[in-house]
Amino acid sequence: xxxxxxxxxxxxxxxxxxxxxxxxxxxxxxxxxxxxxxxxxxxxxxxxxxxxxxxxxxxxxxxxxxxxxxxxxxxxxxxxxxxxxxxxxxxxxxxxxxxxxxxxxxxxxxxxxxxxxxxxxxxxxxxxxxxxxxxxxxxxxxxxxxxxxxxxxxxxxxxxxxxxxxxxxxxxxxxxxxxxxxxxxxxxxxxxxxxxxxxxxxxxxxxxxxxxxxxxxxxxxxxxxxxxxxxxxxxxxxxxxxxxxxxxxxxxxxxxxxxxxxxxxxxxxxxxxxxxxxxxxxxxxxxxxxxxxxxxxxxxxxxxxxxxxxxxxxxxxxxxxxxxxxxxxxxxxxxxxxxxxxxxxxxxxxxxxxxxxxxxxxxxxxxxxxxxxxxxxxxxxxxxxxxxxxxxxxxxxxxxxxxxxxxxxxxxxxxxxxxxxxxxxxxxxxxxxxxxxxxxxxxxxxxxxxxxxxxxxxxxxxxxxxxxxxxxxxxxxxxxxxxxxxxxxxxxxxxxxxxxxxxxxxxxxxxxxxxxxxxxxxxxxxxxxxxxxxxxxxxxxxxxxxxxxxxxxxxxxxxxxxxxxxxxxxxxxxxxxxxxxxxxxxxxxxxxxxxxxxxxxxxxxxxxxxxxxxxxxxxxxxxxxxxxxxxxxxxxxxxxxxxxxxxxxxxxxxxxxxxxxxxxxxxxxxxxxxxxxxxxxxxxxxxxxxxxxxxxxxxxxxxxxxxxxxxxxxxxxxxxxxxxxxxxxxxxxxxxxxxxxxxxxxxxxxxxxxxxxxxxxxxxxxxxxxxxxxxxxxxxxxxxxxxxxxxxxxxxxxxxxxxxxxxxxxxxxxxxxxxxxxxxxxxxxxxxxxxxxxxxxxxxxxxxxxxxxxxxxxxxxxxxxxxxxxxxxxxxxxxxxxxxxxxxxxxxxxxxxxxxxxxxxxxxxxxxxxxxxxxxxxxxxxxxxxxxxxxxxxxxxxxxx
Numbered sequence: 001x002x003x004x005x006x007x008x009x010x011x012x013x014x015x016x017x018x019x020x021x022x023x024x025x026x027x028x029x030x031x032x033x034x035x036x037x038x039x040x041x042x043x044x045x046x047x048x049x050x051x052x053x054x055x056x057x058x059x060x061x062x063x064x065x066x067x068x069x070x071x072x073x074x075x076x077x078x079x080x081x082x083x084x085x086x087x088x089x090x091x092x093x094x095x096x097x098x099x100x101x102x103x104x105x106x107x108x109x110x111x112x113x114x115x116x117x118x119x120x121x122x123x124x125x126x127x128x129x130x131x132x133x134x135x136x137x138x139x140x141x142x143x144x145x146x147x148x149x150x151x152x153x154x155x156x157x158x159x160x161x162x163x164x165x166x167x168x169x170x171x172x173x174x175x176x177x178x179x180x181x182x183x184x185x186x187x188x189x190x191x192x193x194x195x196x197x198x199x200x201x202x203x204x205x206x207x208x209x210x211x212x213x214x215x216x217x218x219x220x221x222x223x224x225x226x227x228x229x230x231x232x233x234x235x236x237x238x239x240x241x242x243x244x245x246x247x248x249x250x251x252x253x254x255x256x257x258x259x260x261x262x263x264x265x266x267x268x269x270x271x272x273x274x275x276x277x278x279x280x281x282x283x284x285x286x287x288x289x290x291x292x293x294x295x296x297x298x299x300x301x302x303x304x305x306x307x308x309x310x311x312x313x314x315x316x317x318x319x320x321x322x323x324x325x326x327x328x329x330x331x332x333x334x335x336x337x338x339x340x341x342x343x344x345x346x347x348x349x350x351x352x353x354x355x356x357x358x359x360x361x362x363x364x365x366x367x368x369x370x371x372x373x374x375x376x377x378x379x380x381x382x383x384x385x386x387x388x389x390x391x392x393x394x395x396x397x398x399x400x401x402x403x404x405x406x407x408x409x410x411x412x413x414x415x416x417x418x419x420x421x422x423x424x425x426x427x428x429x430x431x432x433x434x435x436x437x438x439x440x441x442x443x444x445x446x447x448x449x450x451x452x453x454x455x456x457x458x459x460x461x462x463x464x465x466x467x468x469x470x471x472x473x474x475x476x477x478x479x480x481x482x483x484x485x486x487x488x489x490x491x492x493x494x495x496x497x498x499x500x501x502x503x504x505x506x507x508x509x510x511x512x513x514x515x516x517x518x519x520x521x522x523x524x525x526x527x528x529x530x531x532x533x534x535x536x537x538x539x540x541x542x543x544x545x546x547x548x549x550x551x552x553x554x555x556x557x558x559x560x561x562x563x564x565x566x567x568x569x570x571x572x573x574x575x576x577x578x579x580x581x582x583x584x585x586x587x588x589x590x591x592x593x594x595x596x597x598x599x600x601x602x603x604x605x606x607x608x609x610x611x612x613x614x615x616x617x618x619x620x621x622x623x624x625x626x627x628x629x630x631x632x633x634x635x636x637x638x639x640x641x642x643x644x645x646x647x648x649x650x651x652x653x654x655x656x657x658x659x660x661x662x663x664x665x666x667x668x669x670x671x672x673x674x675x676x677x678x679x680x681x682x683x684x685x686x687x688x689x690x691x692x693x694x695x696x697x698x699x700x701x702x703x704x705x706x707x708x709x710x711x712x713x714x715x716x717x718x719x720x721x722x723x724x725x726x727x728x729x730x731x732x733x734x735x736x737x738x739x740x741x742x743x744x745x746x747x748x749x750x751x752x753x754x755x756x757x758x759x760x761x762x763x764x765x766x767x768x769x770x771x772x773x774x775x776x777x778x779x780x781x782x783x784x785x786x787x788x789x790x791x792x793x794x795x796x797x798x799x800x801x802x803x804x805x806x807x808x809x810x811x812x813x814x815x816x817x818x819x820x821x822x823x824x825x826x827x828x829x830x831x832x833x834x835x836x837x838x839x840x841x842x843x844x845x846x847x848x849x850x851x852x853x854x855x856x857x858x859x860x861x862x863x864x865x866x867x868x869x870x871x872x873x874x875x876x877x878x879x880x881x882x883x884x885x886x887x888x889x890x891x892x893x894x895x896x897x898x899x900x901x902x903x904x905x906x907x908x909x910x911x912x913x914x915x916x917x918x919x920x921x922x923x924x925x926x927x928x929x930x931x932x933x934x935x936x937x938x939x940x941x942x943x944x945x
Contacts, residue, residue, distance in 0.1 A: 091852055091859055095808060095818055096746030101195075106622070106631055107680045108199040108694050108736045108752065110134075113192075125159075125191060125215060131848050132196050133804040133820035134211075134754075136841075136867045138882075146180060149196065149211035150754060151800055151824040151842035151870075154180035156700045156730060157210030161409055162217060162334065164205075164426065165529065167500040169405035169434030171342040178703045179207070190248075190265050190316045190336070192218040198754070199694035199736050200678050202620035202633030203508065203523055209700040209732050209758065219332060220252045220261030221322050227252040231942040237273055238911075239934035240309075244270045254322075263320045270313050276565045277306040277931040278470040278574075279348060282373070282923050283878045296362065297371035301354030303463060303470050304397070305566060305575050309583050310344035332413040339406040345581050346399050349479065350444075351379070351463045351472060352392035358383040364466050370878070370922045375465045381477075382457025386448025394461055394477075395444035395485050396554065396579070400586045402439075407432035411504075424508040424525075431501035437540065437597070439493045439590045441581070443485030443554040452486040452551055464571060468927055471571035480561050480577035485554035489547050492539035492601075493594055502531040518625040523633075527616045533704040537606035541598040546589070558585020569913065569930040604662055608645040608708040608723070612701075614638070630681035637699070641670045643709040643725035650714040651777040658716075661774065668709045668725050674699055692738045692752070700730040702762060706792040713787055715774050722791040731760040738804075747809040755801040763830050766790040795831025798839055800824060814853045821847040838871035838879065845884075856895070863889040872916065879919035880928055886912055899945045905938040 094113050101111045110132045126147050130137045138146035138154070146154040159166060159181035168181050197204060197212040204212060230249040237244070246269040254261030281301040316338040323331045353359050356379060364376035384393040411428025447457055455477070464471035478484060508525035548556070562580035620633025649661045678696035685691060706727060713720030738752030768786045775783035802824035810816040824846075826839035845868040852861040866886040873880055888910050893903035914931040918924070 091854055091861065092746065092810060092816055095816070099742070099746050099748045099808060102748070103690075103740065103742055106629075106682070107197055107201055107204075108692060108738065108754075109195060109197045111193055111195045125194060125213075128191075129194060129196065129213065130865050130867075131850070131863075132194075133752075133806050133848075134198065134802075134822045134824075134846070135196060136843055136846050136870075147213065148841045148843075149213075150198065150756070150802065150822070151826060151839065152210035152756075153841040154178070154210075155703055156180075156208065157213065158205065158208040158700075159213040159215065160205060161215045161336065161430075162411070162413070163214060164409075164411060164428055164504055164506070165430055165502045165531075166215070166336075166409055167407050167430045167432035167502060169407060169432040169498055169500065171340060171403040171405050171434070171436065172401070178705075179701060181213070190217065190267055190318050190338075192216045199680060199734070200635075200676070200696045200698060201631060201680065202618040202635045202676075202678055203525060205527075206616060206635055206637050206676055206698075207700055209698050209730050209734075209756065217318055217320060217334065217336070218250075218252070218263055218265070219320055219322050220254050220263035221258055221324060223252040223254075223261075223263070225252070225254045225256075225261075227944075229942070229944045231940055233938055233940040235271060236937040236939075237271065237934065238936065239276075239932065240272050240274045242272055244272055246270065259324050261322045263318075263322075265316075265318045267316045268313070269315075270311075272309070272311050273933075274307070274309045275931055275933050276569060277308065277929060278566065278569045278927065279304050279306050279929055280465065280470060280927055281354075281875070282465075282918055282926050282928070283370070283875075295372055296365060296374050298368070299353050299359060299374035299377070300463075300465060302350050302352040302392075303465065303472075304348040304350035305470070305472070305570070305578060306346060306348040307562065307565065307578065307580055308344065308346045309580075310342060311583055313341040315339055315341075328417050330415045330417075333411075334413070335408070335410045337406075337408040339404060341404045342401075343403060343583065343587055344401050345583050345586050346401075347578075347581055348397045349395065349575065349578055350392065350397050351394055351461060353377075353379070353463070355389060355392040356384045357390045358393075364464070366924070368922070368924050368926075369920075373923070376463065378460055378462050380457075381445065381450060381455060381459040381461075382447055384446045386446040391444065391446050391448075393445045393447075393459075394472075394479070395442065397444070398441040398581060400439045400441070400581070400590050401436055402587065402590060403434070403436040405432065405434040405436075420512075422508075422510040424510070425506065427505045429501070429503045431499070433500075434496070434498040436496040437493055437590075437594070438496070439586075439593065440490030441554075441557060441586070442488040442490070443482075444488070445485060449486040453484045453553055455484065464573065465926070467571060468925075469569075469571045469574075469930070470927075471573040472575055473573055479575050480563075480579065482554040482557070482559045482561070482579035485579070487548040487552040487554055487556055489542075489593070491542060491547065493542065493590070495536075495538040495540050495597070495599060497536045497538065499532070499534045502529055504529045518623040519621055520624050521622045522619070523622075524619040525617075529612070529614045529616075531610075531612040531614070533610040533612075535606065535608050535704070537603040538599040539601050539603070540594045541596075541600040542593050543595055546593045554579055558582040558589060566932075568911065569932050604646040604664075605648060605710065605712060608643065608704070608710060610704045610707055611642040611644070613640040627684040628681065630679070632677075632679045634675055634677040636673065636675055638673045639671060639701070639729075641707065641725060643668055643670070643707050643723070645709040645711075645723065647710065648712040649774045650712070650716075651774055652716060654778055661780070666709055666711075670726050672728065674729070674731070688742045690740050690742075692736065692740065694734075694736040696734055698732050698734055698756075702727045702729065702792065706762065711771075711789075713771075713773055713789070715777060718785060719788045720790070722789050724791045724793065727762065727792060728760050728794045730758060730762065732756045732758040744809065748806060749809075750804075750806045752804045753801070754804065755799070758798040758800070760794050761796040761798050761828065761830075762792050763795055764790065764792050765831070767793070793831065796829050798826060798828045800826045800839065800842065814855050815851070816853075817849070817851050819847070819849040821845075840871055840873060843868040843870040843884075858895070859891075859893050861891045863891070865889070871919075875918075875928060878922040881917055881919055883915040883917060885914060886910075888912075899943055901942045901944075903938075903940045903942070905940070907936045907938075908933065909935055911935050 097113050098111050126137045129135045129147055134150045136148040148154050149157040155178040193216045195214040228251055233246040234243045248267040250265045252263040280303045319335045321333045358379045359377050361378040362374050366373055366375055381393045409430040413426045416423045459477040460475040462473040506527040510523045512521050513519045559579045559581055563577040565576055566574050615638045618635040622631045644665050644667045647663045647666050650658055653659045676697045681693045683691045707725050708723030709725050711722040734756045736754045740750040766788050769789045770784055771787050772782050772784050804822045806820040808818040826842045828837035828839050829835045847866050850863045869881050869884045872882050887908045889907050891905045893901055895901050916929040917927050
């Protein structure tokens with residue numbers, strides 16, 4: 001009896017196992033997404049391996065009291081596979097392939113193939129992943145830009161490319177660098193398959209409490225020579241009322257002897273997106289600003305009408321060379337380059353009670369849990385003096401962002417296989433750069449500058465937040481006239497620069513065991529990662545001739561007046577016509593404002609550099625005994641950190657004035673080690689019904705920003721804030737127990753219970769610390785003092801548990817359904833023992849339903865995706881929650897010829913609004929953001945031959 005390993009595999013996570021006996025195929029394990037495999041001889045069993053070192057070493061010598069029922073197992077696997085080549089054609093076949101991947105996996109996992117991605121209206125990998133059970137996405141700017149697995153923050157779930165790190169950068173300065181991958185950076189067209197590992201194995205990368213997303217790219221020897229695929233697409237954005245193009249293509253070539261091949265893919269997408277939004281910053285204490293004799297304690301700090309415009313161009317290129325000179329040796333070189341040009345302009349027409357002494361004529365209020373709050377009041381322009389703290393009656397707060405994050409990956413993957421062992425080596429480097437320049441253009445009005453716009457001071461506005469929506473009315477003022485806004489340009493535009501890079505090397509050794517009883521193989525390996533993350537914030541020199549002159553107004557900017565705004569997001573008495581900055585025009589003006597992009601200075605408090613070295617060793621064993629199979633092992637991780645940042649002391653000089661004293665580039669080191677055992681077990685109750693159990697210890701490293709060695713303090717007040725390079729990682733014990741019923745070909749009904757006990761939670765709080773600080777302001781002498789310091793700390797715990805339900809089946813007459821539901825419950829206790837806290841990113845309920853019909857030429861799909869509300873942090877002292885979101889999408893396709901397919905796809909057909917709100921226990925759920933992203937349509941023509 002002999003075993004064949006399909007070609008094009010780089011490690012055990014790719015293995016598709018085929019076993020021959022008596023001249024026919026009697027078992028197949030479909031873990032590889034490619035089906036056109038050229039197979040090479042190998043006479044040992046190679047299944048996917050999973051976790052552990054100490055357990056694996058113990059398994060070498062510890063006898064197991066079970067015997068293998070080979071004949072029974074062969075019959076079971078014969079039923080699950082056939083000799084015929086599987087050719088994935090159509091949506092139904094693609095779903096069947098995902099079911100096969102799940103059925104024969106050696107851990108808890110789900111996957112989605114390239115056929116799935118191509119058939120869904122998904123334009124980045126996050127949009128595609130939201131179809132998988134337990135996966136939720138964040139969609140603030142219309143596309144997925146963050147992926148959450150089983151209710152945990154996106155930063156706790158890592159994304160890999162072909163099993164290795166992939167760097168990414170931010171385009172929005174409000175998003176600081178995290179360990180999570182920016183899913184909107186990478187187009188879905190370049191992906192061969194996506195895999196989500198929910199239970200770990202020892203040979204899989206560490207560093208994820210939530211789960212692992214593995215992006216897999218295609219390889220040329222798995223495709224026919226001269227394979228060509230291309231598509232041309234146009235997208236219609238409802239809000240922008242315009243069409244934008246997208247193009248993608250693939251070409252694969254290989255020699256006649258199938259020993260060498262090259263594959264090239266490319267994708268270019270353009271998209272102009274716009275949305276209008278309501279924003280509300282409720283929760284500011286403004287009792288001193290309300291007219292005397294009232295009992296009001298709170299009002300909104302500010303509220304506004306926002307207009308966001310963004311022009312995106314996403315480019316991705318992938319080049320893969322594969323060389324297989326012999327049946328034993330395979331070398332794959334892969335290069336991926338992608339970037340996202342995402343220039344955008346955001347204008348928010350603000351009423352800011354928090355920056356005025358003028359809140360009058362209160363006509364509506366509400367008793368909130370946090371106090372009596374003002375909901376409707378007037379403000380008179382002439383009463384807003386223009387002095388600090390009393391300077392903002394009304395006007396646009398506008399920012400243009402010139403941003404172009406880039407990233408690339410290059411690695412070489414080598415596998416050498418013999419009858420006695422398999423050696424695997426992979427080395428590579430990934431890097432990403434974010435360069436975001438932010439320009440500010442203001443049009444705020446107050447009594448000091450109102451004459452510029454010809455205003456008298458008698459103008460009155462009424463701010464109305466009743467009905468949980470925003471309305472603004474004016475007397476004697478036209479908000480649509482750009483000449484009514486005095487112009488101020490930010491004198492020093494800000495340049496945010498981030499760099500992230502990693503060099504890695506991995507070596508694996510697999511030893512098959514032919515006469516080892518229940519043990520079928522052992523695997524061990526080592527991985528080294530050298531990671532660097534750096535962040536700077538600079539100011540840029542400006543051309544004074546371009547800056548606003550006295551008498552300039554908003555009308556001197558490239559501006560249009562847009563009407564018909566806020567039809568679905570605001571009250572009936574809201575503003576509907578406002579000046580809108582022209583994106584191309586403000587880009588040109590901004591470029592002329594900062595010739596040469598010369599940096600004038602750096603914000604010393606923002607700089608940091610994080611240098612990490614991580615060494616991982618693992619050993620694991622795979623076993624099989626009758627209906628029972630699985631793997632166990634342990635991964636040992638040794639972590640070293642050097643954190644570098646500037647530190648600031650605020651002291652009094654000899655004149656009694658406060659001055660800042662800096663220590664530059666202060667380094668500090670930290671290190672620790674963790675053992676991460678894991679176990680995966682599968683028990684076949686019968687041919688179609690199986691049980692899964694998994695248990696593991698998992699970890700995630702803190703975000704880079706939390707590890708900064710920053711420290712700023714005031715020596716007089718003995719208070720300060722700091723990063724924390726001495727944070728321990730997130731640590732959790734996790735468990736899975738599931739049942740899967742494969743009741744028909746390509747059909748599945750499953751239920752999985754999961755639990756994560758996080759015992760090293762991260763909180764931000766203030767505590768007294770004994771620190772060395774400057775104690776004599778005049779001499780600079782230092783001494784130890786107790787300082788109240790605010791920083792991230794380890795402490796507390798969290799328990800997260802839930803159930804994933806999944807069903808997939810073909811019905812009749814070409815109809816079918818694929819649906820899943822995830823319920824998650826989380827309990828968080830802080831380091832002081834306070835219970836009942838929220839877990840960021842956790843939605844209690846998530847579900848997906850896809851119904852489809854198809855025949856040989858036509859297909860139609862209706863897809864609904866729902867994510868329940870979730871806690872997303874704190875804003876102005878109050879908990880912020882993202883409200884539930886349900887997207888309804890459709891897709892139609894027609895095969896015009898054997899080589900040409902036309903399709904029509906639609907996203908968010910019901911125009912669901914993206915909404916965030918204050919928590920009910922503080923401000924009774926009053927809105928924070930109401931965003932209308934609109935509906936998008938895609939018309940696509942695809943060819944293949």
